Amino acid sequence: MVKKEIEKNDFKNLLKKGGLKSTPIRLNILEIFSKNNKPINADFIFSKLKGITDEATVYRSLSSFEKCGILKRIDLRMSSIYFELSDINHHHHIVCTKCGEIEDFKESEIIERFLLKIVKDSRNFKNITEHSLELFGTCRVCN
Amino acid sequence: MVKKEIEKNDFKNLLKKGGLKSTPIRLNILEIFSKNNKPINADFIFSKLKGITDEATVYRSLSSFEKCGILKRIDLRMSSIYFELSDINHHHHIVCTKCGEIEDFKESEIIERFLLKIVKDSRNFKNITEHSLELFGTCRVCN
DNA sequence: ATCTACTTGCAAACCATTTGCATTTATGAT
DNA sequence: ATCATAAATGCAAATGGTTTGCAAGTAGAT
Numbered sequence: 001m002v003k004k005e006i007e008k009n010d011f012k013n014l015l016k017k018g019g020l021k022s023t024p025i026r027l028n029i030l031e032i033f034s035k036n037n038k039p040i041n042a043d044f045i046f047s048k049l050k051g052i053t054d055e056a057t058v059y060r061s062l063s064s065f066e067k068c069g070i071l072k073r074i075d076l077r078m079s080s081i082y083f084e085l086s087d088i089n090h091h092h093h094i095v096c097t098k099c100g101e102i103e104d105f106k107e108s109e110i111i112e113r114f115l116l117k118i119v120k121d122s123r124n125f126k127n128i129t130e131h132s133l134e135l136f137g138t139c140r141v142c143n
Numbered sequence: 144m145v146k147k148e149i150e151k152n153d154f155k156n157l158l159k160k161g162g163l164k165s166t167p168i169r170l171n172i173l174e175i176f177s178k179n180n181k182p183i184n185a186d187f188i189f190s191k192l193k194g195i196t197d198e199a200t201v202y203r204s205l206s207s208f209e210k211c212g213i214l215k216r217i218d219l220r221m222s223s224i225y226f227e228l229s230d231i232n233h234h235h236h237i238v239c240t241k242c243g244e245i246e247d248f249k250e251s252e253i254i255e256r257f258l259l260k261i262v263k264d265s266r267n268f269k270n271i272t273e274h275s276l277e278l279f280g281t282c283r284v285c286n
Numbered sequence: 287a288t289c290t291a292c293t294t295g296c297a298a299a300c301c302a303t304t305t306g307c308a309t310t311t312a313t314g315a316t
Numbered sequence: 317a318t319c320a321t322a323a324a325t326g327c328a329a330a331t332g333g334t335t336t337g338c339a340a341g342t343a344g345a346t
Contacts, residue, residue: 021312021323042302054326059303061324075218075275079334080302094261094268103267110257114250118237118278124246125237128280132218135261137271164292164343185333197295202334204293222303223333 007034018068025052029061030070030085038102039074039082039093075132076102094135098142105135150177161211168195172204173213173228181245182217182225182236218275219245237278241285248278 011030015022032048033040042062046055062083065071072086076095091106111133119128154173158165175191176183185205189198205226208214215229219238234249254276262271 023312023324025325052325054328055302056304056327057325063304064324073220075220077216077218077275094265094271096268097272101267103265105261105265107257107261110260114253114257115278117253118248118250122237122246122248124244124282124284125239125278125280126283127286128237128278129240130279131277132220132279133276134274135258135268135271136273136275137268139267140269141267143270166293166343168294195294197297198333199296199335200294206335 007031014070018065018070020064020068025049025057026061029058029065033071033083033085039076039084041078041080041082043080072130073132075134077134077136092133092135094137096139096142097136098138101139101141103139150174157213161208161213163207163211168192168200169204172201172208176214176226176228182219182227184221184223184225186223215273216275218277220277220279235276235278237280239282239285240279241281244282244284246282 008027008031011027011034012022014030015026020026028049028051029045032045036044042055042058045062046052046058049058052058062071062081066073066083069086071083074082074084074093076082076093078100089106090108091104092111094103094105096102111131115128115131119126151170151174154170154177155165157173158169163169171192171194172188175188179187185198185201188205189195189201192201195201205214205224209216209226212229214226217225217227217236219225219236221243232249233251234247235254237246237248238244254274258271258274262269
């Protein structure tokens with residue numbers, strides 16, 4: 001629980017840095033992200049939250065969090081939008097198109113070099129701030 | 144117009160290969176894709192189509208086309224889904240988050256090698272069939 | 287030419303997400 | 317600590333892209 005307190009303070013700082021007020025709901029949402037090391041959506045969060053009656057609040061939080069950089073959006077080709085904490089531990093995903101299983105992978109150096117090359121070669125873009133990179137296939141079990 | 148006839152036959156073959164019937168609307172849709180070398184959505188297609196009264200038909204076509212591999216989905220983080228012809232000329236996009244301008248880039252060899260490495264390193268995935276890779280930033284004009 | 291399965295039109299439903307407005311709450315200044 | 321103010325929440329309704337059920341039309345195989 002000492003750890004939990006530290007975490008809570010981290011989240012408070014995160015919110016403050018983002019210019020957002022620190023509310024119980026928001027701290028809970030961040031805790032849910034921190035507990036579940038995978039992309040999650042508004043529904044999932046709403047189902048885990050206690051003391052909240054309106055899913056719109058979740059949507060508003062997610063939107064604010066993305067805007068100020070706390071979260072990053074993950075395009076999984078599902079019907080709803082998924083997010084993850086945009087931590088330092090930058091990674092991407094392989095998604096099983098049959099069962100939805102997700103595996104992470106991490107190729108920071110390659111991707112970093114790749115982005116530099118793209119920017120160097122581009123006419124109109126010298127400023128790339130985000131990227132999506134997700135792989136889709138069938139996992140060992142489904143194959 | 145000779146060229147156009149050739150193209151139409153290409154499309155007919157494409158549909159046949161996909162197990163889909165060749166209808167005027169479908170040929171028109173494919174022609175629209177062929178004329179517009181950029182990711183487009185259902186609305187755009189519907190607005191260009193003549194002799195059609197129901198957007199649901201467009202959605203159904205897009206869905207069939209994607210399923211049989213004629214189209215590929217492009218995740219542009221817009222509110223609607225975009226598609227492109229999945230031609231041999233495999234490429235990706237840089238999207239301006241301010242004005243929506245799109246630039247293509249093509250790094251087949253790097254990406255090919257990259258995917259091989261990922262598959263080699265992965266525990267659960269030996270079969271990657273698709274991938275999304277889009278970059279987001281601000282273009283020279285908006286910057 | 288006919289038969290059958292696939293396609294389309296029409297209308298309605300669906301579902302994730304957004305929005306307006308009144309109320310409550312967090313935070314910085316007093 | 318209290319207060320004032322801007323921001324966050326709850327509630328309800330709207331939005332908008334996409335999907336679906338059903339009846340009628342049409343392409344393609346025989």
